[in-house]
Amino acid sequence: GNSVTQMEGPVTLSEEAFLTINCTYTATGYPSLFWYVQYPGEGLQLLLKATKADDKGSNKGFEATYRKETTSFHLEKGSVQVSDSAVYFCALRPAAGNKLTFGGGTRVLVKP
Amino acid sequence: GAVVSQHPSWVICKSGTSVKIECRSLDFQATTMFWYRQFPKQSLMLMATSNEGSKATYEQGVEKDKFLINHASLTLSTLTVTSAHPEDSSFYICSGTSGRTDTQYFGPGTRLTVL
Numbered sequence: 001g002n003s004v005t006q007m008e009g010p011v012t013l014s015e016e017a018f019l020t021i022n023c024t025y026t027a028t029g030y031p032s033l034f035w036y037v038q039y040p041g042e043g044l045q046l047l048l049k050a051t052k053a054d055d056k057g058s059n060k061g062f063e064a065t066y067r068k069e070t071t072s073f074h075l076e077k078g079s080v081q082v083s084d085s086a087v088y089f090c091a092l093r094p095a096a097g098n099k100l101t102f103g104g105g106t107r108v109l110v111k112p
Numbered sequence: 113g114a115v116v117s118q119h120p121s122w123v124i125c126k127s128g129t130s131v132k133i134e135c136r137s138l139d140f141q142a143t144t145m146f147w148y149r150q151f152p153k154q155s156l157m158l159m160a161t162s163n164e165g166s167k168a169t170y171e172q173g174v175e176k177d178k179f180l181i182n183h184a185s186l187t188l189s190t191l192t193v194t195s196a197h198p199e200d201s202s203f204y205i206c207s208g209t210s211g212r213t214d215t216q217y218f219g220p221g222t223r224l225t226v227l
Contacts, residue, residue: 036218043116043205044156044218089155098144098214102155 002027006090006103013080013110021075021106023064023090031092033057033066033073034100038087047075047088080110114140116208118219125196126227133191133222135206141186142208146216147179150203162189196226 006023013019025033032051036044048057053068064075073090090103115138125131135145144163148156160176162168162183170176178200180192189208193200203223207216 032214041220043118043220044207046215046217049215093214098209099146099158099161100156100216101158104155105153 002031002092002094002101004090004092004101004103006088006106008104009087009107011106011108013108015082015110015112016079017110019075019077019080019084019108021088021090021108023073023075023103025071025073025090025092027071027092027094027101029095030068031094033064034091034093035062035064035073035075036089036091036102038089038105040086044089080108082110082112084108085110114138114208114210114217116142116206116217116219118204118206118222120222121220122223122225124225124227127197128195130192130194131196131224133193133204133206133224135189135191135208135219137187137208137210137217140208140210140217142189143186143211145183145189145206145208147181147189147191148205148207150205150221152203156205159191193224196224198226200224201226 003026034049035047037047048059050057050066056065062077087105091100119134147159159174160168160170168181183189205221207218
């Protein structure tokens, strides 16, 4: 079946540091890949997505590239802010169907 | 983006009682709604998928008689936890899609505590 594995947190960083959250997946065919963010007390929000190999999703300074050869979709941001403190979820949706499979989530804490 | 609300945001109930959680799409018509369960420090696990006017499709291992899902309109889905027990305590999250786009819009979640 489909699965998503992402690095466990918490990840603690200083403001303006570089952030990477690793995400790898197992799926047949060509799934769509997503990063969702959950700020404290709020629901999940779509951060970015990529629907085919080599696509790069980007939003709010975050980027992730769909790597078919390594089945990965790592999230990166060059300079984090305190407001980026949240839980980040990597997810996939199979080519056929609309169900999302989530990774375990990574809590990020950015200190001033 | 589209907004999904959930009510209540948290609820405490006694073991053996039933609890209803509402999920509303506020500014779009949700042809499909999803219900998830999230345990502390764990990921979201899909419980069921419901299409407006149809019976919900439950994931393997989810008791449909315990977790009753109704999706009677394009803006409202409800999850009723029947005869709740402490092991049902969890964070329940809904999401909806409009059909025009495959993006899921998530509600803020409902924390259920069963005493």
